[in-house]
Amino acid sequence: MIYFKRLIIIILILNACQTPGLLTIEGSITNSLTEVSAAELDLNTDIVWVIQDAGNSNNLFGLNLKGHIERNVDISNVKNIDWEDLTSDKLGNIYIGDFGNNSKKRKTFRILKVKNDDLNKTNAVAEIIEFTLPKDIHSKDFEAFFLYNNFFYIISKETKKFIVLKVPNEIGTHEAVLRSDFNLKGKNNKITSADISSDGNIVVLLNHDKLWKLSGFESDDFFSGQIEELPFKHNTQKEGICFKTNSKVILTDERDGIEGGNIYTFDIN
Template identity: 35%
Template sequence: MLKKSVLSLITVIFLTAVTIISMSIYTLYSKKQISVDPKLKEISGIEFDKSNRLWAINDSGDDPKLYLLNKDGSIDKEVLITNAKNVDWEDMTQNDFGHFFLGDFGNNKQQRKWLTIYKIENPIDIKGDTTEAEIIKFTYPEMDGSPITPDRRNFDLEAFVAFGHHLYLFTKNRTEPFDGITNVYKVGDHAANFDAELVDSFKTCTTLEKLCWITSAALSPDRSKLVLLDSTSIWLFENFSGDKFFSGDISRIDLGIVTQKEAITFYDDNTIVFTDEEFKGIGGNTYLIKLDEISKTIIQKKL
């Protein structure tokens, strides 16, 4: 009798696990739009141009190029930035004027002291297949030349947005022990050398670093909403005051199964597009959600 009870319990646990996994897979793949060209298997940043066509960049190891995607995910055009290098391109954003910014600021080993952001015209205005960029350089004063101990490993970066006349940088936390905090730094949006100014911080989660890392950020076209992306979630910030992004309403949107989600942007004020990298046949897709249709978990309400 005991053996039957144990077997029944195991069966229930197994079926429950299968159900949870199936629901998690459906949560993500029900939002899938297209698979992107295999040449973009390490897609790390996306942005729409003035004609609402989608551009993308690759992570480290690729040429310093932007790729224009067709609606089926194939590549329509490539633009080479002739005075740039792709050391570790991690995100892409644009300002109110349509300038694109490309962040070469990946810092996995916390060893890069100076990081680079390339600023170019809106790609729709590039007539040929090459362009030159303004070069923005910055460093973290907190690194100050001293050894980066495990509890201070918060100088990696994969996410930023343009707001006003500044760029806001959201760190990818690699602290040991992991505390889940993304720091927000501010630099200017024009060619110069900057000391990044620490202006704020936000704690996502501490369950597991690979689930809580911030890998991309985006602002809605009307600049009223900020989103941060991690492997399982979108963090939505609304009704904030000025550049105090965490001062208003905060919600979490569940994205289901864990994949290497690396890029996010707004199509319009209500529509978000995000992507994941291809890994062992999983991912390599673009996904779409509508904020007025998606379920959200409230984390904080503005007082």
């Protein structure tokens, strides 16, 4: 009888660490952050940087993998118009994509650069990269981007065909270049976050119930190679993804009642 009780306890503990499907829960994000909208791993630690989207404070939060806040950086010179995604460079500088546009009325979009040296402080002043859309492109909503060869690739949030814009990583104002457009197969294809592996060989695009793994592409023609759809068998409002290793990603989702509000890992191989 004692043996079976212990066995039941062990099973309950193991199940508490798993979600349905292939996702593994690493931690529960602190209740004070309900609308986590991105994820980016710190350069030299296991800190996961996150933000909250429109209507929330202009703060960059550093979480440990259990979901507890270890760093809190107030970006003092900007307002959170609609922060949506994060990326970083090889020096550990963090970039905030302030390009959400639910109303489809924005004409100017921003990427905010927070220097690595400021990530251990409580306050920071961001450098600002602004961009406008190409002249023949109507205003769109963006929630995903990544940095590759010192250019940002910014992906629109569309039900069907989406566009990829290219913007240089240079302080100032730029007119974005239309790099490509593409239509992923299937349903529920709105892209909410993106990242590229440290070796530059794999791009991941996030949706609430799946990700797409892009590999074998040539230069920055990211859809020229193999495109794999990897389902989670788990559907919540997932809006943050970043690489932990070249074969494993970290994901975050928003909290909705008793669902979500977690940090997950997912093996893409």
